[in-house]
Amino acid sequence: MKTDHQYRKILCNAKRIVVKAGSKVLVQRTGRPDRTRMQKLVAELTQLHKTGVETALVSSGAVGAGLDALQRRTRPSDIADLQMAASIGQHRLMGIYGDLFSKNKCTIGQVLLTHDVLKDRERHLNARNTLLHLIANRIIPVINENDTISTEEIKFGDNDVLAALVAILIDADALILLSTTDGLREPTANGRSRRVSCIDEVDDSILAMIEDKHDGLSTGGMTSKLQSAELAAHNGIPVVIANGRKDEVLARILSGRDEGTLLFPKDKQISKRKRWIAFFNRVEGKITIDKGAEKALLTGNSLLPVGILKQEGNFKLGAMVEIISQDGHTVGRGLVEADSQELASRNSSNAPAKEQPIIHYDNLVLL
Numbered sequence: 001m002k003t004d005h006q007y008r009k010i011l012c013n014a015k016r017i018v019v020k021a022g023s024k025v026l027v028q029r030t031g032r033p034d035r036t037r038m039q040k041l042v043a044e045l046t047q048l049h050k051t052g053v054e055t056a057l058v059s060s061g062a063v064g065a066g067l068d069a070l071q072r073r074t075r076p077s078d079i080a081d082l083q084m085a086a087s088i089g090q091h092r093l094m095g096i097y098g099d100l101f102s103k104n105k106c107t108i109g110q111v112l113l114t115h116d117v118l119k120d121r122e123r124h125l126n127a128r129n130t131l132l133h134l135i136a137n138r139i140i141p142v143i144n145e146n147d148t149i150s151t152e153e154i155k156f157g158d159n160d161v162l163a164a165l166v167a168i169l170i171d172a173d174a175l176i177l178l179s180t181t182d183g184l185r186e187p188t189a190n191g192r193s194r195r196v197s198c199i200d201e202v203d204d205s206i207l208a209m210i211e212d213k214h215d216g217l218s219t220g221g222m223t224s225k226l227q228s229a230e231l232a233a234h235n236g237i238p239v240v241i242a243n244g245r246k247d248e249v250l251a252r253i254l255s256g257r258d259e260g261t262l263l264f265p266k267d268k269q270i271s272k273r274k275r276w277i278a279f280f281n282r283v284e285g286k287i288t289i290d291k292g293a294e295k296a297l298l299t300g301n302s303l304l305p306v307g308i309l310k311q312e313g314n315f316k317l318g319a320m321v322e323i324i325s326q327d328g329h330t331v332g333r334g335l336v337e338a339d340s341q342e343l344a345s346r347n348s349s350n351a352p353a354k355e356q357p358i359i360h361y362d363n364l365v366l367l
Contacts, residue, residue, distance in 0.1 A: 285313025
């Protein structure tokens with residue numbers, strides 16, 4: 001396995017990156033866009049752009065900017081109020097970005113996404129082609145969730161998840177998540193904390209270090225960042241979580257300096273279609289399988305009804321489900337060829353021993 005130092009050096013060769021800037025990096029406590037901070041971020045991005053690094057920016061801050069315009073201090077829980085704030089704030093935010101990038105002689109393009117766009121295979125490919133076409137024409141995409149129309153069913157959750165999915169979508173060489181801390185902090189014996197330089201895997205011991213503090217403007221936290229980072233890392237993309245308020249932080253990361261917390265990428269590579277299955281579809285149910293079925297999946301076979309011990313959730317034909325082993329670990333994810341009701345009947349004791357697969361191997365991703 002490569003060391004922290006070797007992976008830091010790999011970042012020096014990144015030709016296409018996704019940078020996500022959180023709300024607290026971009027706005028003041030009131031939610032008003034902090035033009036000074038935004039100017040520094042834009043200057044860094046355009047400098048990288050001019051050196052040939054292809055860059056996409058996932059930007060938070062629209063809701064906060066809208067709440068400031070509406071003279072509201074806290075983030076509302078009502079979806080209609082959030083949509084209204086996003087509508088106002090997105091315009092304000094893009095106006096500032098347009099002005100700042102223009103002064104740096106750089107063209108940007110706005111891209112607003114919702115989860116259902118990336119879940120639908122045809123629209124998924126259209127979104128990918130649009131982003132890659134912008135990048136190929138030396139235009140920086142500025143990406144955000146389309147909060148003006150988002151509902152709980154089609155939301156990503158937060159922009160950390162969106163940034164990870166965008167990085168996977170465009171085959172980025174690195175993902176940089178900018179926050180207001182210098183990475184994951186590990187408690188020390190003297191009651192203070194120290195930065196964790198690198199992480200191989202996000203497990204319970206890592207998550208136990210986190211004490212997320214929520215405020216009235218942002219939705220993400222370190223837990224969200226690490227879980228989102230793991231999505232990208234499982235697709236071979238190194239991820240760095242770093243302090244977006246620090247001058248020249250992007251340049252330091254991409255020059256291989258020990259900056260922020262680096263999550264090691266995994267070596268496993270899967271096809272673009274299987275990436276779409278595993279990471280762009282939401283889990284709508286769970287299927288627990290026996291040891292014989294697990295062995296069959298690991299040796300390249302499809303999942304048959306006879307190997308299913310139990311199922312959870314109410315899912316439709318074509319839904320993505322998580323496959324759980326008999327001892328409780330995740331084996332993989334796949335698209336089912338029967339809804340939950342039909343599956344229950346197929347898996348009854350009266351069902352024939354040989355039937356069509358519940359999840360065909362072509363629609364299965366082993367994790």
